[in-house]
Amino acid sequence: MWKSRPDEKPITSSPAQPSFTSAAMTPTLAPKAAKETAKSNDPFRADVAHIGKSVLIKGELSGSEDLYLDGEVEGSIDLREHSLVIGPNGRIRASVSARELVVHGRVEGNVRATERVELKKSSTLMGDVSTQRIVIEDGAFFKGAIDIPKDAKVETRKASVAIPHTSTPASVSLAPQGSFLEQK
Amino acid sequence: MRWFRGSGDRQNAPLNNSKAQPRTLRHSAGLAEFMRRIAGEEKLCVLDLGQTSPVNIPFLTQRGARVYNEDLLRAFREKNYLVKQEDGAECLDVTTFFAENFDYSENQFDAILCWDIADYLPEPVVKPLVEKLHKMLKPGGTILGFFHTQDAGPDAPYFRYHIVQNDTLELAQGPNFRLQRVFNNRHVENLFKNFSSLKFFLGRDQIREVLVVR
Numbered sequence: 001m002w003k004s005r006p007d008e009k010p011i012t013s014s015p016a017q018p019s020f021t022s023a024a025m026t027p028t029l030a031p032k033a034a035k036e037t038a039k040s041n042d043p044f045r046a047d048v049a050h051i052g053k054s055v056l057i058k059g060e061l062s063g064s065e066d067l068y069l070d071g072e073v074e075g076s077i078d079l080r081e082h083s084l085v086i087g088p089n090g091r092i093r094a095s096v097s098a099r100e101l102v103v104h105g106r107v108e109g110n111v112r113a114t115e116r117v118e119l120k121k122s123s124t125l126m127g128d129v130s131t132q133r134i135v136i137e138d139g140a141f142f143k144g145a146i147d148i149p150k151d152a153k154v155e156t157r158k159a160s161v162a163i164p165h166t167s168t169p170a171s172v173s174l175a176p177q178g179s180f181l182e183q184k
Numbered sequence: 185m186r187w188f189r190g191s192g193d194r195q196n197a198p199l200n201n202s203k204a205q206p207r208t209l210r211h212s213a214g215l216a217e218f219m220r221r222i223a224g225e226e227k228l229c230v231l232d233l234g235q236t237s238p239v240n241i242p243f244l245t246q247r248g249a250r251v252y253n254e255d256l257l258r259a260f261r262e263k264n265y266l267v268k269q270e271d272g273a274e275c276l277d278v279t280t281f282f283a284e285n286f287d288y289s290e291n292q293f294d295a296i297l298c299w300d301i302a303d304y305l306p307e308p309v310v311k312p313l314v315e316k317l318h319k320m321l322k323p324g325g326t327i328l329g330f331f332h333t334q335d336a337g338p339d340a341p342y343f344r345y346h347i348v349q350n351d352t353l354e355l356a357q358g359p360n361f362r363l364q365r366v367f368n369n370r371h372v373e374n375l376f377k378n379f380s381s382l383k384f385f386l387g388r389d390q391i392r393e394v395l396v397v398r
Contacts, residue, residue, distance in 0.1 A: 134245065136238040143236075145252045148245045 053089035061094075070105070081114075088122055101131075103140075110144075208355045209348065213385040214393030216351035218328040221397075222249075222295050231288075231296045231320070239346035239354065240297070252293070256313075257304055257361055259285040276308045282316065291322045299345050300330035300391065302375075304361045311375065318378050318398060327379075327396040332366050336390040339363075 048066045051057070055071035062078040069077075070087030076095045077084065083100035086092055090105030101113045103123040111117060113131040121139035128145045136142065222228055228249040232240055235255050244251045265281045266274045296317055302310050317327060332340060342361040346354040367375070369384060369392075376382055376396045385393040 134241065136236065136241060138238050140238070141236050141255070141258070142241070142253050143255065145250055146241055146245055147250045148248075 048085075053087070086123075095127075206357065210353045210355055210387075210389070212351055212353045212393060214328055214330075214383075214395050215347065215353060217383065217385075217395050218295065218297075218326055219350040221326045221395075223247075225294060228295065229293050231293045233297060233301050234299045235344050237344065237346050239348065243347045252288075254286065256285060256309075257301055260306070260309075261361075276306055278308055278312055281309065282312065286313075286316060288316075288320045290319045292320050294322055294325050296321060296325070296327045297345075298327050298329040300332065300343075302329060303332050303363055303365065303367070304342065305364065307364065314375050315378075321398045323398055325398045327376075327394075327398075329372075329394045329396060331372055331392045331394060332363060333386075333390050333392055334366055334368065336363060336366055340390060 048068050049063065051067065051069045051071045053070040057071065057073045057075070059075045060078070061073055061075065062080075064080065064082060066083045066085075067079060068085045068087060069092070070089045072091045072093075074093045077092070077097065079098040081099050083102070084096065084098040085102045086105045086107060088104040090103075090107075092105070092107040093109060094107075095109045096107065096111045096113075098112075099114050100116045100118075101111060102118045102120065103125055104120045105122070106124040108126045110127045111125065111129045111131070113129075115131070116133045116135065117129055117131045118135040119125055119137060119140035119142060121137040123137075124141045126143045128147070129142075130147045130149065132148065134146060134148070222230070226248070228244075228247070229252070230244050230249045231252045231254060232244075233254055233256055234240070235258065236253055241251050241253065259281070263284075265277045267277045268274055298317070302313070305313065321327065330345075340363050341357050342359065342363075343355040343357055346356060348354045372384075372392075372394055373382060376394075379396045379398050381397045383395040385395070387393065
């Protein structure tokens with residue numbers, strides 16, 4: 001009496017809404033951009049070369065694939081059109097050239113990244129940086145110079161620049177400013 | 185000038201303790217004047233002597249400036265520059281400190297953001313620092329410095345200054361550096377006596393802003 005007949009169709013959601021898998025309730029229509037972001041942040045992807053924290057390299061390190069580096073390098077690193085992630089155990093005393101650089105560990109040396117440099121909160125970077133775009137987390141330590149090449153600046157302004165403004169104050173008070181007192 | 189003697193234990197507190205600290209916006213007439221002076225300049229070279237700021241660096245680089253960051257207070261905290269003299273007394277090795285942390289060429293910078301670090305640096309460093317700033321700054325270059333007023337006590341909190349607009353700063357508390365002294369106006373004038381002009385901007389909080397032009 002209460003069994004549904006095999007020819008009955010199950011009630012489905014409206015086609016405008018995304019459908020969800022029953023196990024994880026993950027939207028099957030997840031935005032492509034979100035997937036790409038997750039992919040680019042995952043250092044353990046199969047297509048990323050990985051250098052572990054016990055590895056010490058002295059000399060010239062170059063390659064044509066993305067690299068996750070958690071060890072020590074003294075010399076130079078040249079990845080040209082690829083991204084480099086320095087892990088939290090990474091200790092680099094080298095000049096670095098890459099498309100994109102993300103630093104969790106420590107870098108001593110000049111950095112040239114054609115697209116972007118990102119300094120995470122645990123990072124230390126001592127050296128001069130030349131890049132189109134820089135993102136610095138609160139807590140990162142930087143000592144040196146930052147140069148955004150002029151032609152790159154135009155592109156940066158066109159794109160929405162991500163400045164990690166860490167917090168919005170709940171209550172904002174504007175301390176009044178007094179007037180000019182004296183001039184020598 | 186008022187001095188604040190004490191153990192200075194707060195100076196040794198951990199560096200990254202500014203999380204979840206309240207942030208306050210503060211109008212800054214000195215900063216507005218500073219930004220007006222550097223506006224429109226080509227190939228601007230700016231030195232920021234405060235802690236690495238995730239806000240200041242993008243703010244200045246987006247205006248075409250090449251930004252240098254030099255956190256002198258952190259440099260003092262990370263290494264002991266005290267040396268023993270022949271008579272056994274300890275003194276600060278200022279020469280080594282500047283050689284390791286402040287090696288810039290003459291006339292290199294168009295502008296320097298000094299913030300209030302002069303109030304927190306050890307006494308033997310302050311005057312040599314200002315002399316170095318004079319050499320490093322181009323003629324006509326500008327320094328923005330903050331000085332605590334007489335109302336500030338030794339426990340006045342240390343703030344990091346983030347530039348959010350041309351005339352507005354965001355103050356983020358910490359780390360726990362200890363205020364070393366309070367300069368009065370005459371001392372500030374003497375400190376910058378080799379510069380061509382000084383402008384004072386008085387706030388209703390415990391900070392005076394000073395715009396110095398070489």
